[in-house]
Amino acid sequence: MIRLILFALTSLIGGVAAIPQPNVLFIAVDDLRPELGCYGSRAVTPNLDGLAESGLVFERAYCNQAVCGASRLALMLGIYPEHTNERSFHVTDWRQRWPDVVTLNQHLTAHDYTTVGLGKIYHGSGGNGVDREHWTRWLNVRGNARYADPDNAATHREASKRPKRSGRGTMRGPLTEFADVPYNTYADGARADEAVAQLATLGEAKEPFFLAGGFTRPHLPFIAPQRYWDLYERDSFALPPNQTVPPGYPSWASNASAGEMLAYSDYPQGILPSAFPEALNKRLIHGYLACVSYMDAQVGRLLQALNANGLADNTVVIFWSDHGWKLGDHASWCEHTNFECDTRVPLIVRHPDEGTAKGRTLALVELIDLYPTLCDVLGLEKPDHLQGKSFAALLKEPQRPHRASAYSSYPHRADQGVGNVIGHSLRTARHRYTEWWQRESDRVVDRVLTEIESDPSEVTNCWEENTELVSELSAQLRQRVLSVRPWIDLFDGEDLYGWKANTDPDAFRVVDGLLTAQATDPTLRSHLFYSGDDAETLELFRDFELEAVVRSELGSNSGIFFHTDHEPRDVKLHLKNGYAIQLNSTEKEKRKTGSLYAVVDVSDSIISDETKWYTVKVKVLGQRIQCWLNGKEVIDYTEPDKVERPAHRLGRVLRAKGGAIALQAHDTDSVYYFKSIRVRKL
Numbered sequence: 043m044i045r046l047i048l049f050a051l052t053s054l055i056g057g058v059a060a061i062p063q064p065n066v067l068f069i070a071v072d073d074l075r076p077e078l079g080c081y082g083s084r085a086v087t088p089n090l091d092g093l094a095e096s097g098l099v100f101e102r103a104y105c106n107q108a109v110c111g112a113s114r115l116a117l118m119l120g121i122y123p124e125h126t127n128e129r130s131f132h133v134t135d136w137r138q139r140w141p142d143v144v145t146l147n148q149h150l151t152a153h154d155y156t157t158v159g160l161g162k163i164y165h166g167s168g169g170n171g172v173d174r175e176h177w178t179r180w181l182n183v184r185g186n187a188r189y190a191d192p193d194n195a196a197t198h199r200e201a202s203k204r205p206k207r208s209g210r211g212t213m214r215g216p217l218t219e220f221a222d223v224p225y226n227t228y229a230d231g232a233r234a235d236e237a238v239a240q241l242a243t244l245g246e247a248k249e250p251f252f253l254a255g256g257f258t259r260p261h262l263p264f265i266a267p268q269r270y271w272d273l274y275e276r277d278s279f280a281l282p283p284n285q286t287v288p289p290g291y292p293s294w295a296s297n298a299s300a301g302e303m304l305a306y307s308d309y310p311q312g313i314l315p316s317a318f319p320e321a322l323n324k325r326l327i328h329g330y331l332a333c334v335s336y337m338d339a340q341v342g343r344l345l346q347a348l349n350a351n352g353l354a355d356n357t358v359v360i361f362w363s364d365h366g367w368k369l370g371d372h373a374s375w376c377e378h379t380n381f382e383c384d385t386r387v388p389l390i391v392r393h394p395d396e397g398t399a400k401g402r403t404l405a406l407v408e409l410i411d412l413y414p415t416l417c418d419v420l421g422l423e424k425p426d427h428l429q430g431k432s433f434a435a436l437l438k439e440p441q442r443p444h445r446a447s448a449y450s451s452y453p454h455r456a457d458q459g460v461g462n463v464i465g466h467s468l469r470t471a472r473h474r475y476t477e478w479w480q481r482e483s484d485r486v487v488d489r490v491l492t493e494i495e496s497d498p499s500e501v502t503n504c505w506e507e508n509t510e511l512v513s514e515l516s517a518q519l520r521q522r523v524l525s526v527r528p529w530i531d532l533f534d535g536e537d538l539y540g541w542k543a544n545t546d547p548d549a550f551r552v553v554d555g556l557l558t559a560q561a562t563d564p565t566l567r568s569h570l571f572y573s574g575d576d577a578e579t580l581e582l583f584r585d586f587e588l589e590a591v592v593r594s595e596l597g598s599n600s601g602i603f604f605h606t607d608h609e610p611r612d613v614k615l616h617l618k619n620g621y622a623i624q625l626n627s628t629e630k631e632k633r634k635t636g637s638l639y640a641v642v643d644v645s646d647s648i649i650s651d652e653t654k655w656y657t658v659k660v661k662v663l664g665q666r667i668q669c670w671l672n673g674k675e676v677i678d679y680t681e682p683d684k685v686e687r688p689a690h691r692l693g694r695v696l697r698a699k700g701g702a703i704a705l706q707a708h709d710t711d712s713v714y715y716f717k718s719i720r721v722r723k724l
Contacts, residue, residue, distance in 0.1 A: 089342030264329025
């Protein structure tokens with residue numbers, strides 16, 4: 043806001059140059075856990091260590107799903123995988139399923155940024171999956187060779203003629219390569235060359251730019267020029283001490299087979315990674331760190347180009363990884379789990395105008411927070427669909443809190459008849475708590491609690507000794523998961539499919555895309571129930587959020603009944619117990635819009651203008667009812683354990699097994715309208 047105000051003021055003063063909009067250098071890497079010198083690792087990373095010294099290092103940054111495609115898409119869309127159901131490593135054809143969502147690059151392009159992308163930002167470096175149409179320029183840059191060693195290249199060519207054991211894709215060459223070749227023999231070096239050239243071009247233009255450069259290393263295969271392997275002594279490496287998983291951790295969720303490695307030609311057949319020979323373990327750790335140093339050198343070339351082109355003082359630099367990786371941790375080599383080492387990522391932000399954005403922060407952040415953060419940093423409005431939480435305030439006060447917990451998830455195919463499962467995980471300041479939910483029913487099938495502070499290797503499970511804490515974390519986790527799921531539209535603007543009236547069905551009609559409610563017989567007290575499939579409907583309205591956009595004419599006696607038990611008698615539905623949010627537009631019956639019928643009144647929320655639309659939101663969770671009118675909370679009521687049920691009015695029962703939603707039409711001389719009605723289960 044300050045930047046925008048100064049921009050406006052300086053534009054009005056003749057002879058004073060306007061403050062330029064900041065540029066963004068957005069650097070993504072693949073499969074990198076916080077294995078950098080600035081995070082205390084032995085990795086040789088002088089360039090990123092230098093960036094860390096001039097920027098803010100996030101000690102507790104987490105991806106939202108530990109696999110390339112899902113993690114990157116969540117960041118670039120600003121939407122959780124739990125909402126989009128885009129959970130695979132490649133998320134193929136995601137744009138066909140989400141044609142209208144505004145991606146980060148699309149949003150910046152629409153706000154006069156020159157957006158240039160290359161390398162691995164989304165999954166892959168080309169095709170429709172990179173959102174090609176919404177960049178100013180997308181550059182598909184390739185290196186000279188996948189494998190530079192002739193023998194390795196020949197092995198790869200032969201292997202690629204055979205399908206993977208999974209049937210998806212083809213086999214590959216060896217797991218590692220250390221050839222004495224120039225840096226730009228491989229794709230990451232060539233991408234760095236192109237990014238440096240782009241910075242020179244962008245520096246000459248007047249428009250602000252967003253340059254996104256994605257490096258593949260240290261992703262498998264561990265390929266880097268010989269000079270980066272020479273930085274390390276192989277015999278100095280050893281497996282980490284955490285070779286087990288916590289007791290009770292489901293075997294099908296630990297990914298002990300490291301399935302991604304199976305496609306490589308020198309993978310030892312017939313054994314699990316827990317039985318790898320020592321020489322292979324050391325070679326893999328050596329190769330990973332060599333690739334980290336190789337990647338660091340390419341990042342350094344971009345940072346040097348910023349300085350050489352006079353751009354460093356007006357460019358925000360963001361360095362991030364899509365997820366972590368196991369370096370033999372838990373006897374495996376991969377990501378694809380809810381473990382700390384797979385979900386924790388390096389994140390460094392350098393903001394030239396924020397002198398306080400230096401040092402380190404222990405604030406819990408998620409990668410999905412980057413999209414709204416950039417909007418705030420650049421002074422742009424945030425799209426409505428964003429589900430992340432901006433951490434721009436941390437750039438001014440790095441020691442302030444941001445989130446109570448970081449959330450991530452991962453899908454699994456369980457055994458023992460459980461079927462499809464989603465692992466949902468919270469990382470708090472002290473603990474990692476994970477529940478595995480059966481996908482169809484949300485039933486918890488397993489859980490693990492680890493105190494990361496005392497057990498950073500994550501090999502213990504202490505939930506049975508901490509049942510009260512587990513109860514709190516379980517409730518927090520459920521709220522996090524269900525609150526990001528998509529809304530279900532109950533009214534499509536075309537017909538009343540799924541709705542059923544108990545009396546006076548003509549009172550409810552669809553006119554010009556609106557659901558109208560007006561009684562045709564004053565002796566009938568008609569209600570329109572959302573019926574759908576009965577079993578699903580009862581569960582849907584047990585704990586839920588409902589949002590309705592409504593307009594009410596003066597004098598109407600209307601309301602939204604919810605959590606209402608109902609029973610069929612012949613073809614009719616009859617109310618038994620429940621609550622109602624009033625939609626009255628006058629003080630008729632001394633109740634006002636937003637009132638909880640016969641329980642809680644409100645003071646100043648009468649709908650007095652029949653030309654305006656009002657958004658009514660109701661949230662029912664356990665015995666608590668909340669209501670908002672146009673974003674203002676007007677009801678916060680908790681039902682007592684013992685509820686009186688007066689014979690002359692509806693009784694109350696939030697502890698019933700199920701519930702329903704019903705709309706009311708009692709007046710013949712007034713009408714009210716619904717533009718939309720949507721709900722989501724909590």
